Amino acid sequence: MKLGDSVSGGTSVAALARKRARRAWIPAALLVVIICGVGFITARVNGSWWAVPVTAPSADQTATDGMSTFTKPGVDYFTRSGVVKMQLRPDATPPSDLGLPASGETVTTPLRPLEIRVLGPEGAFILDAVDSFTVWSENDHTVAVEATYAGNGEYGEAFALLERLGPNFGWTEADLAQLESDLVVDQRTTQGDRYSARIGPADAIGAHVSATISVDLTASGTELIFRVAVEAP
Known part of the structure; x- marks a missing residue:
């Protein structure tokens, strides 16, 4: 068969060859598009504030004592640095x-x-992986901070964290056992799909430290919230 001869269906070998040649360009064209797309995404990331190296804060990003501020520059800075610093001290x-x-x-x-990082009168409460937090103020004094732990949502992980932190905040093994007992009681007596119990408060770092663990049956998840509080001056 010569190059110009036809195959079944009336299409010539030459035409098939031309089609194969055109199709051979398709993967290469896709590769160019993908490379360009990756380059565009990389440029977007490199050009964003997420990729900017953390430097010393400017005067409008932290307070004079080094604590975090909640202005736009302050929020941008602690989001980029990954650390929030608060004080629960009379001279804060x-x-x-x-x-x-x-x-x-x-x-x-x-x-x-x-x-x-919450600095109390006699020490510090430090918790990594916090996905939200609440600050209470009274008469122009910071009196409490609550932090929600960003765990994997499993009860075992949350309880293991309480066991690990317990000695630092005055929670005994008896307190932890009581926490589990209270959870069982609340599960039996609560009408809804969510039940909870609290451990503490115990006196530590010159403040009252407690934690609330909540189990949501609908979402199949566990929430753990820590609270550090002091008396208002």
């Missing part, structure tokens, strides 16, 4: 100077999980 910077209300409740849900 007033909430009104941090971009918070003098009295009230402020809920923050960062763009990514953060580490939170």
Whole structure:
């Protein structure tokens, strides 16, 4: 058979060859598109503030004592650095100077999980992987911070974290056993699909430290919220 001869269906070998040649360009063209797409995404990421190296904060990004602020520059900085710093001390910077209300409740849900450091009068509470936190202020003093742990939603992981942190905050094995007992009781007596129990508060770092564990049967998830509080001056 010569190059110009026909095959079944009346299509010439030459025509088939030309079609194969055209199809051979398709993967190469797709590769160019994919490479260009990856290059575009990389350029977008490299050009965003997420990729900017963390440097020393400017004057409008933290308070004079190094604590986090809740102005736009302050939120941008602690989101990029991955660390939020708060004080529950009588001489701490007033909430009104941090971009918070003098009295009230402020809920923050960062763009990514953060580490939170709460400095009490006698020590610090540090928790990694926090996906939201709430700050309470009263008479221009910060009096409480709550932090929601961004775990995998499993009860075993949440309880293991409480066991690990317990010695630091005065929670005994008896307290942990009571927590599980209280959970069972609340599950039996609660009409809905969510039940919870609290451990503490115990006195640690010069503050009252407690934790609430909640189980949601509908969502098949466990929520763990830590609370650090002091008496208002």
